[in-house]
Amino acid sequence: MSENPNAPEKYNAAEVEPRWQSVWKARDVYRAHDDSDKPKFYALEMFPYPSGRIHMGHVRNYAMGDVVARYKKAQGFEVLHPMGWDSFGMPAENAAIATGGHPKDWTYNNIDEMRTPMQRLGFALDWSREFATSDVAYYKEQQRIFLKFWEKGLVYRKTAKVNWDPVDNTVLANEQVIDGKGWRSGAVVEQRDMDQWFYKITNYAEDLLKGLDGLDRWPEKVRTMQANWIGKSEGASIWFGFAENTETSSPKKELFDEALATDQDGGIEVFTTRPDTLFGASFLALSPDHPYSKWLANNLPEAEAFRAECAKIGTSEADIATAPKLGFDTGLRVKHPFVEGATLPVWIANFVLMGYGTGAVFGCPAHDQRDLDFARKYDLPVKAVVLPDGEDAATYDVGTEAYTGEGKLFNSGFLDGLNKSKGIKAAIHKITEMDFGESVTNYRLRDWGVSRQRYWGCPIPVIKCGDCGSVPVPEDQLPVELPYDISFEKPGNPLDHHPTWKSEGVTCPTCGKAAERETDTLDTFGDSSWYFAAFGGSLSADGMDWDAASKWLPVDQYVGGVEHAVLHLLYARFFTRGLIDCGLLDLSHSQFGGEPFAGLFTQGMVTHATYALADESIEKDSWVLPEDVDANDDGTFVHLPTGRPVIKGDIIKMSKSKKNVVDPNEIIQGYGADVARWFVLSDSPPERDVEWTESGVIGAWRFSKKVWNVVSDTTSAEGPLAVASDASGDALELRKLAHRALEKLTAGIEAFRFNTSVAQIYELTNALSKYKGQDAARMEALGILIRAIAPFMPHLAEECWSKVGGEDLVYHAPWPVVDPKMLVDDTITLPLQVNGKRRSELNIPKDMPKDEIEKLALADEAVQRSIGDATVRKIIVVPGRIVNIVAK
RNA sequence: GCGGCCGUGGUGGAAUUGGUAGACACGCAAGACUUAAAAUCUUGUUCCAGUAAUGGAGUGCGGGUUCGAUUCCCGCCGGCCGCACCA
Numbered sequence: 001m002s003e004n005p006n007a008p009e010k011y012n013a014a015e016v017e018p019r020w021q022s023v024w025k026a027r028d029v030y031r032a033h034d035d036s037d038k039p040k041f042y043a044l045e046m047f048p049y050p051s052g053r054i055h056m057g058h059v060r061n062y063a064m065g066d067v068v069a070r071y072k073k074a075q076g077f078e079v080l081h082p083m084g085w086d087s088f089g090m091p092a093e094n095a096a097i098a099t100g101g102h103p104k105d106w107t108y109n110n111i112d113e114m115r116t117p118m119q120r121l122g123f124a125l126d127w128s129r130e131f132a133t134s135d136v137a138y139y140k141e142q143q144r145i146f147l148k149f150w151e152k153g154l155v156y157r158k159t160a161k162v163n164w165d166p167v168d169n170t171v172l173a174n175e176q177v178i179d180g181k182g183w184r185s186g187a188v189v190e191q192r193d194m195d196q197w198f199y200k201i202t203n204y205a206e207d208l209l210k211g212l213d214g215l216d217r218w219p220e221k222v223r224t225m226q227a228n229w230i231g232k233s234e235g236a237s238i239w240f241g242f243a244e245n246t247e248t249s250s251p252k253k254e255l256f257d258e259a260l261a262t263d264q265d266g267g268i269e270v271f272t273t274r275p276d277t278l279f280g281a282s283f284l285a286l287s288p289d290h291p292y293s294k295w296l297a298n299n300l301p302e303a304e305a306f307r308a309e310c311a312k313i314g315t316s317e318a319d320i321a322t323a324p325k326l327g328f329d330t331g332l333r334v335k336h337p338f339v340e341g342a343t344l345p346v347w348i349a350n351f352v353l354m355g356y357g358t359g360a361v362f363g364c365p366a367h368d369q370r371d372l373d374f375a376r377k378y379d380l381p382v383k384a385v386v387l388p389d390g391e392d393a394a395t396y397d398v399g400t401e402a403y404t405g406e407g408k409l410f411n412s413g414f415l416d417g418l419n420k421s422k423g424i425k426a427a428i429h430k431i432t433e434m435d436f437g438e439s440v441t442n443y444r445l446r447d448w449g450v451s452r453q454r455y456w457g458c459p460i461p462v463i464k465c466g467d468c469g470s471v472p473v474p475e476d477q478l479p480v481e482l483p484y485d486i487s488f489e490k491p492g493n494p495l496d497h498h499p500t501w502k503s504e505g506v507t508c509p510t511c512g513k514a515a516e517r518e519t520d521t522l523d524t525f526g527d528s529s530w531y532f533a534a535f536g537g538s539l540s541a542d543g544m545d546w547d548a549a550s551k552w553l554p555v556d557q558y559v560g561g562v563e564h565a566v567l568h569l570l571y572a573r574f575f576t577r578g579l580i581d582c583g584l585l586d587l588s589h590s591q592f593g594g595e596p597f598a599g600l601f602t603q604g605m606v607t608h609a610t611y612a613l614a615d616e617s618i619e620k621d622s623w624v625l626p627e628d629v630d631a632n633d634d635g636t637f638v639h640l641p642t643g644r645p646v647i648k649g650d651i652i653k654m655s656k657s658k659k660n661v662v663d664p665n666e667i668i669q670g671y672g673a674d675v676a677r678w679f680v681l682s683d684s685p686p687e688r689d690v691e692w693t694e695s696g697v698i699g700a701w702r703f704s705k706k707v708w709n710v711v712s713d714t715t716s717a718e719g720p721l722a723v724a725s726d727a728s729g730d731a732l733e734l735r736k737l738a739h740r741a742l743e744k745l746t747a748g749i750e751a752f753r754f755n756t757s758v759a760q761i762y763e764l765t766n767a768l769s770k771y772k773g774q775d776a777a778r779m780e781a782l783g784i785l786i787r788a789i790a791p792f793m794p795h796l797a798e799e800c801w802s803k804v805g806g807e808d809l810v811y812h813a814p815w816p817v818v819d820p821k822m823l824v825d826d827t828i829t830l831p832l833q834v835n836g837k838r839r840s841e842l843n844i845p846k847d848m849p850k851d852e853i854e855k856l857a858l859a860d861e862a863v864q865r866s867i868g869d870a871t872v873r874k875i876i877v878v879p880g881r882i883v884n885i886v887a888k
Numbered sequence: 889g890c891g892g893c894c895g896u897g898g899u900g901g902a903a904u905u906g907g908u909a910g911a912c913a914c915g916c917a918a919g920a921c922u923u924a925a926a927a928u929c930u931u932g933u934u935c936c937a938g939u940a941a942u943g944g945a946g947u948g949c950g951g952g953u954u955c956g957a958u959u960c961c962c963g964c965c966g967g968c969c970g971c972a973c974c975a
Binding site for chain 2: 220221224225228229231233235270271272273274285323325350351352353355356357360361362363364368369370371373442444562565566682683684685688690691693695696698699702703705706709755756758759760761762763766769829830831832833835836837838841873874875876878881882884885886
């Protein structure tokens with residue numbers, strides 16, 4: 001077996017890729033320069049948690065950002081494309097507890113292990129700006145930010161009911177509780193009263209909501225989710241004063257007569273968005289957790305029993321939403337603010353939430369479905385006060401469907417005849433005038449509780465003094481460093497158990513007396529709320545440059561998973577506003593105001609088929625590795641190591657437990673980084689999931705070889721920047737195809753539709769591999785091709801570029817420019833339709849007049865056949881598009 | 889329950905403002921090269937009828953607007969995601 005000396009040189013990714021990576025590194029080409037004259041472009045992907053292994057989801061995420069970064073570089077921008085590690089958090093502690101190691105060692109070993117494959121993928125990253133959020137320098141700056149926020153009134157401490165995760169032994173923010181369970185542990189969350197630090201995100205509720213309007217390069221879906229989360233509602237608070245209990249005699253009456261005697265001015269405040277329907281009110285409803293409900297329960301066994309019954313209903317949201325309406329008549333009555341002498345009964349109702357508004361509502365059954373359900377069940381009056389258009393006031397009846405739409409108010413005293421919005425205004429005006437209430441805007445958004453009873457996080461820089469209370473650690477004493485010598489033997493927070501850290505040598509900065517450190521650490525979502533600024537400011541042990549950070553922000557293109565739509569992205573938007581208000585950041589130059597991310601793209605996951613032994617149920621954990629599965633001829637599957645039958649399960653996100661994980665390292669070794677990158681970007685639209693298949697990888701690998709073969713078959717002495725301006729015949733056709741492909745693939749990158757760019761690259765490659773000429777047209781098309789694949793397969797592109805005599809690096813080559821002359825044809829193919837069905841086509845000069853086109857169309861043989869005996873009624877000629885002949 | 893997105897060949901998916909449905913790729917089939925295989929190349933591939941020319945149907949289902957609908961409107965069915973009694 002001898003090598004054919006004429007055989008084309010083989011492309012060897014294992015040799016080529018590291019070689020170019022070392023060239024890039026030696027020339028430091030990916031460094032972003034703060035002082036560049038070029039316009040800036042900040043490309044960022046959500047930085048990874050250092051679990052120790054990279055997975056295909058990372059490859060896809062970073063490959064997308066890399067396409068944008070490299071493309072923008074070619075477009076002449078100064079590109080910042082950094083990488084770091086979101087390295088604080090519970091997995092490190094859990095690993096330490098499980099294996100006896102130290103969270104810090106575990107974390108930094110993982111980072112080292114992940115950095116190597118990440119670099120092997122050849123992303124255009126400025127590694128000089130790398131940091132981990134667990135670096136002392138990083139959390140020192142974060143402590144500074146905490147103190148600045150405190151000065152600005154954005155940090156406070158209070159005892160509050162908190163979400164306690166009994167598995168992770170820590171507090172969770174509202175955003176981190178999903179379906180009543182901890183977002184990470186999945187444990188059912190309990191409510192506890194605890195002393196907590198809070199970030200005052202509610203200060204920015206309105207601004208965070210308004211800011212969404214300007215984010216036109218964010219997915220609509222994410223903006224909607226955030227708006228819903230902030231949950232603004234405008235309405236009024238209304239005071240209902242107590243009235244005398246009208247029951248003749250009952251334990252309830254006695255109770256309230258007693259209470260009224262001591263509290264003459266008592267009453268209940270409700271929140272409503274529909275004060276216009278006040279005349280339709282027929283009851284007041286209190287949350288079971290309302291102070292009056294509790295007071296009543298303490299004094300009346302029936303009420304206590306009712307509260308217990310409400311508490312029995314499950315905690316899952318689905319249970320709560322479908323639970324039947326339950327009520328308890330308290331016997332108490334309140335005065336209607338507008339109707340002299342009228343009173344309303346007060347009920348406790350299970351559907352009223354204590355956590356929103358005032359924990360009490362007035363019920364207007366005709367115009368609120370919940371109130372209607374409740375009223376029907378307990379036989380309370382239903383009085384319509386909004387008349388839908390076209391209904392007759394005398395006969396109108398709401399039945400079982402509450403009417404919440406527009407209409408004219410009636411049965412409503414001074415509000416009669418007004419529409420909904422005018423009615424609301426008039427009602428609020430009157431309430432205010434009577435001093436029964438005022439207009440109020442409510443938000444669902446709560447302040448962000450950030451205390452975590454954990455070790456591996458940013459220490460809260462606070463000293464607790466018996467006399468002075470909570471005192472900030474002076475800035476010159478930062479950082480408050482985490483001790484290394486900790487023990488996880490006792491449950492709970494190791495910082496709290498530490499023999500010396502908490503109190504030894506700790507004195508109050510204000511009074512100098514012995515004091516204690518705060519032992520809670522900050523929620524790690526805080527770490528990821530400003531890291532994008534730290535990259536811009538080149539954070540290092542010497543601190544960071546906030547002015548430089550301000551210049552790089554906002555991030556022009558952010559790429560990450562949609563699972564962060566509310567949590568991370570909302571926190572980061574809040575932090576950026578806080579940093580601006582503290583004077584650390586200045587984004588006055590930005591057209592996006594205080595927004596950190598001008599453009600956001602949420603990419604889909606990488607999925608893979610799952611297989612399970614057929615003689616076990618899928619639930620029983622009988623998953624097998626896809627690589628051990630082979631297909632039989634009859635379409636069934638077999639497990640190769642055991643010969644047992646296998647069934648194919650769902651195609652789902654790669655996960656260790658389902659054994660459908662593909663290790664990027666193996667793909668890189670087998671096929672190269674370019675192939676892995678190309679695969680995750682081809683075929684599926686970026687926002688959708690992409691299914692990993694063996695055949696798909698092989699296809700990507702074949703394609704990379706095909707590109708190389710085209711380059712190997714090239715002997716022309718022209719360089720890749722050739723312009724074949726006098727091309728004709730096949731050469732002209734190739735030029736046209738190349739420029740059309742270029743136009744479309746550029747548009748694809750701009751629109752984040754890389755799969756369509758990929759299709760254009762395929763087409764151009766196919767045309768080139770068939771093209772025989774060794775002329776300027778070939779080189780022009782090839783030059784376009786190489787530069788077009790560079791953002792996707794940078795190593796292959798460099799190798800090709802250098803092989804065909806390209807100067808410098810393809811990374812430094814400008815993006816090819818479309819020649820508009822190549823996009824227009826002298827002759828065009830015009831489809832001919834008869835009654836909307838395509839029957840034939842015409843090849844005609846592009847500027848042929850309409851009447852001539854009509855003549856030719858009617859003369860067409862196939863058209864004639866289709867028209868047959870029918871009479872031509874009309875001919876529609878859309879120039880350059882279509883001809884449609886209407887015949888009947 | 890409410891809101892949003894989506895539904896196109898065997899598969900992933902294309903398709904400017906409504907204008908040739910199925911680009912491109914995977915898979916499959918046939919062929920070339922080869923002793924053979926792999927690799928590569930060529931051709932074909934929406935479905936039905938037909939050797940073919942050609943004809944008919946066709947973008948989840950049913951209607952509508954239009955000369956013309958994958959695209960716009962109405963009503964269903966199915967899937968995914970978000971919210972979940974927020975007054």
